[in-house]
Amino acid sequence: MTTTADYxxxxxxxxxTAAAHEKSVQELLVGEVNSIAINLSELDFLSSAGxxxxxxxxxxxxxxxxxxxxxxxxxxxxxxxxASGFDRLVQIQA
Amino acid sequence: xxxxxxxxxxxxxxxxxxxxxxxxxxxxxQVDKRATHHVALVLEELLTNAATHGGSPATAVSISVTxxxxxxxxxxxxxxxxxDPSRERDADLSGDADKREIGGLGLVLVRRLTxxxxxxxxxxxxxxxxxxxxxxxx
Numbered sequence: 146m147t148t149t150a151d152y153x154x155x156x157x158x159x160x161x162t163a164a165a166h167e168k169s170v171q172e173l174l175v176g177e178v179n180s181i182a183i184n185l186s187e188l189d190f191l192s193s194a195g196x197x198x199x200x201x202x203x204x205x206x207x208x209x210x211x212x213x214x215x216x217x218x219x220x221x222x223x224x225x226x227x228a229s230g231f232d233r234l235v236q237i238q239a
Numbered sequence: 240x241x242x243x244x245x246x247x248x249x250x251x252x253x254x255x256x257x258x259x260x261x262x263x264x265x266x267x268x269q270v271d272k273r274a275t276h277h278v279a280l281v282l283e284e285l286l287t288n289a290a291t292h293g294g295s296p297a298t299a300v301s302i303s304v305t306x307x308x309x310x311x312x313x314x315x316x317x318x319x320x321x322x323d324p325s326r327e328r329d330a331d332l333s334g335d336a337d338k339r340e341i342g343g344l345g346l347v348l349v350r351r352l353t354x355x356x357x358x359x360x361x362x363x364x365x366x367x368x369x370x371x372x373x374x375x376x377x
Contacts, residue, residue: 159283
């Protein structure tokens with residue numbers, strides 16, 4: 146069974162904000178929650194430090210039998226997801 | 240042509256502040272959002288790399304950014320250990336989430352999102368230059 150929590154990072158997901166986002170995402174995966182829908186529509190900047198947060202979330206969700214879905218990334222953020230091969234790793238919805 | 244230059248001692252806060260200034264400069268120069276994002280990203284990755292792997296964290300790093308009609312060019316010069324970002328091994332991008340290594344993605348992004356990337360060791364310093372094309376459709 147899949148129980149999904151929603152998460153909506155805004156602004157920047159980079160070295161300066163990664164630790165706070167990592168903590169928030171891991172706190173969502175408690176109890177029956179095993180999947181996270183991450184809405185990227187208000188995310189302006191994604192760096193490798195931010196990708197690490199998404200990968201940690203994907204690993205943690207998979208370990209609980211769930212998954213991470215990324216929703217509505219802006220074009221530059223989508224470029225980063227594709228360049229890093231994340232489009233083959235997690236589901237991305239337009 | 241428009242130019243931006245700055246010097247900083249790389250740390251998370253200093254890098255973040257610099258990236259905001261570069262983003263504002265590129266926006267003022269009417270560079271499209273996609274190229275602006277990728278220039279800021281490449282600078283962040285190169286500066287973070289210099290801060291964590293350079294071996295001399297207190298060494299100042301100088302950067303410059305030049306906007307021309309077709310592209311944005313950037314230069315990062317640091318006094319750390321010899322480090323050629325164009326020759327480092329790519330992280331393994333295959334496999335499932337549970338097998339994927341965490342780390343090594345910064346240089347993958349630098350290589351894949353730049354139009355050109357060059358490195359030279361000059362006077363005991365690393366000089367990395369890159370360019371990113373401007374997209375008129377964005």
